[in-house]
Amino acid sequence: MVTRRLFTKTAAGTAAGMILTACGPKRLYEAPRDKLKMRIAEMERKYKEEYGRDVKVSDTGPAPGVHFAYALDISRCIGCRRCVYACVAENNQSRDPQLHWIRVLSMEKEKGVDFSHATAYYSPEEVPQEGHFYIPVACQQCEDSPCTKVCPTGATWAEKDGIVVIDYDWCIGCRYCMAACPYGARHFNWTQPNVPADELNTNTHYLGNRPRPKGVVEKCTWCIQRTRQGRYPACVEVCPVGARKFGNILDPNSEIRYIIEHKRVLVLKEELNTVPRFFYFYAT
């Protein structure tokens, strides 16, 4: 009967151990500072080897008193998709196969904001097309994000400044987050992503635009490598009609705060209670 007692003891011990370790915080990004620095140095060395260029991988954390928000003026957007390609260049998205974090949907004015009649594959001679308006969609950086809730390994989470990030070194590629995201914002590297060395943006962030491996999920981070240095996201800078607004919602004098307080703003799929930090509005 030693076997049975032994079995019970081992089973109980294992169960207790599993529960204890499962509940404790353990994410790679929360590793000790010096270890993270070592990892980053190693990462930069590998990128140098691969691309032949000096890549800076930043680990700048969220600044206190900063909570980012985004607003997009639907009445101004002309559907030119410059934001899509500026984003690709800035964030080192794969060129072959093509991967886009921003999707610009063309909608019919008659039907209103209705995804079932929208298309991302419009190609008229000229935009905006008669009778159409455009809704660019990327990660909505939800306050109550379904994607981070479902991740089985805790490889994705919301930072204190509101940016939902992914640890590409911890993601196992199960794509549960993609099923959970109501905005189609998450994209998977179905094959080895490919960025030509001379087009590589070498100013990168650990949780943002550093080159990604195959088999993991990626998404918009509001250009974390820029915005945490006090700059605008690339899409905001490139927009030719000034439809894109970005800022610190906790700063009472910010433009974003003005828009939310004075314009009629809406969020996509409000009924899902994801509480997006990405607002759409009609300025005129």
Add this chain to the structure above:
Amino acid sequence: MPHRRAIEIVRLFGGFTRGSIELILRGNRAYWTWLAFLAALITSGALAYLRQVQVGLGLTAMRDQVSWGFYIGNFTFLVGVAAAAVVLVIPAYIYNWKPIREIVIYGELLAISAITMCLMFVLVDIGRPDRFWHLIPPFGHLNFPRSILAWDVMVLNLYFIVNFVVATHILYRAFHGKPYIKKLVVPMVLLSIPMAVGIHTVTAFLYNGLAARPYWNSSILAPQFLASAFCSGPAILLVALQVLRRFTRFEIQDAAIWKIAELMAYAMFLNLFLHGAEAFKEFYSNTQHVLFTRYWFFGVNGHHTLVPYAWSAVALNLTSFAIFISPRLRRNFLALNLGCLATYAGCYIEKGMGLIIPGLTPDTLGEIYEYYPTLTELRVAAGVFAVGFLVFTLMLKVAVPISLGEFMEKEPGARNEELTALLLRR
């Protein structure tokens, strides 16, 4: 003397392992042909998978729009098989069949094989199989209790362990000519029943909890999962029991088989009823959410790849219901086996492709990407199924003679004396 006891245990297990291997290596031509066939499928699947690991999941038809496909569909279906196999234990107790012990064991062996396939289907679906350990504490981080996938990982593995321990224990004891330890087996068998319901409910919640996908976000999903599982699981077991009855001394009364068939009729009725209730809600209220159901049954905007599958599933399920509900038909073994086949095929289509693909088509932004599995996916899936069948075959090969008392340790001790001596010297 723990030292001596340990040696004794090693000796007994050595005998059991040797006996099992002896049984596996013994077989007629049909047995070896079957194994060769499975080995060929496994090789083909392994080669396809190797290439998939090298190139990436781009070799499948899955894309950002339809990010889960054939693999996860099979996974879902097999969780049902695993669950239902053990729930058969209940009628085994209620109707007090003579070979209860054997029935329990075969249900459990089927559950073990099904869970093996489930875990393999998840493994071939993930983008970074090299990182699967990120899920396993203390090395990794399991997002428990927030992520339902974390729940699923836990319950599936636990269920696997429970079934494995019970089955191995019963066989191990029988091999040494001893009765199984009731205090160990009965609670674990009883535990495995709610766990069977549990694994399938948790798997349903996996989809059910996603508000982004209206097709899945319906509270009818978990009960419907269970109903269809109670059709497909017994369908496999009924055929397996008949095969066993024909080729071994294993006995099972016709009445028992007919009883299971009758229970399957009720389960199928429930399954069809729940589907009907869901279809009514979708089509009558006619909100935008009907789009997914419409895509499955009628196609949307000229996209109708799945429509033939949808209606074949309905036809197959109705056929099997008609067969099992009629006492005359279900007592006819030809009709009965056709019914099992129809059930299996119907539930497989409806729970595999019919659940996953319409759930993701159109995608959350309204785009329709028509998914259809590639050759890589079919080969890998066939390989996984072959592994499952191989596991089931080998386990049956060992379990049947042992549980029938046909194969036991010969002259216990005699042959193993040498081993004991050897170990003691060390």
